[in-house]
Amino acid sequence: MTEKLDRRKKYTRMVLKDSLINLLQYKPISSVTVKEICEKADINRSTFYTHYQDQTDLLTQIEEEFMEDLHRYLDAFSVESEDDALKTLEKLLEYIKDRKNMCQTLLNKHSDTKFENRIIIIARQFVMDHKINMRSEEAAYLSSFLISGAMQVIKDWLTNNTQQTPKQIAEMIDMFIHKGVNAKIH
Template identity: 40%
Template sequence: MSSKLDRRIKYTRLALQESFIKLMQEKPLTKITIKEVCELADINRSTFYSHYKDLYDLLNQIEDGIIEDLNQTLSSFNHTKNEEAIQMTETLLEYLVKNHESSQTLFSENGNPEFQQKVMMLAHQHLLNVLNADKQNLPINAEYLSLYIVNGSIHVIQHWLKNGVKESPKEIAELIITLANEGLSPFQQ
């Protein structure tokens, strides 16, 4: 009985989350109503309130799930090896492709800037740990370097998502790691 209930809860939450993301593709959060989300999900308002306090709670739960997934992925790799850095970045990009609709929406202009900041700070902290472990080989302050790499990478990923993920995750991962490790020199000939 409980697994049947769990499936219904998962289905309801998924339907509400997908409907909310679809509406966020069309307009900013401040213009979306609970009524619209419920109508699109074909779920009544009382059911919505049994799962979420409001739209901000719904958004936070979606964002927290993504942050948790990204953190687990980042934590599972050895960032100091170039091959693993490419593989880790490719894995993150594959996750974004698999969750393209929500990822593209959350990283768009209608997305929550606080979520984007959380993603950047998560990546910054992981990269900073790697850079600090290799501090003696760094010509500059690790914190500045990490911020520079993360911000550039996030903007590359936002552009890639916005333009329909035309390149493969592997191609974008290799580009990001090459830019992070070697700057523009490999591209200047």
């Protein structure tokens, strides 16, 4: 019986999250109501409130789960060489592509920038821990520059419906990082 309840609980949360993500594609969280989420999920409001306080709480839970998952994902990789860094970036882009709808929605114009900033902080720390070998002040500025540029490329890639493979985007970002304005664009 407990297993059945757990599955039902997981299903309910999944449907509510999917419904909110779908609504956020078209409008900001401030315009989304619990009633809309429930109608889209085909769940009654009392069920919603047994899981979440309000729509913002639901969004926060989605973001927290994504961040925890991202941390676990990045912690699984060791970056000892340039080749490792490129493979890690490719794996990260595969991760993003597998969660394309959610990432695209949480990074779109209707979303709060806190989520994007949190991703940038995680990525920046990862870069500083694994990649940059210079004074900390310079490293902080360089990592901000690199991560912000890479984040915009990823957002553009998501907006363009991930037409290129994760490997192609990883190689492009790597080329921009290492060759900058001297990169030869095909």
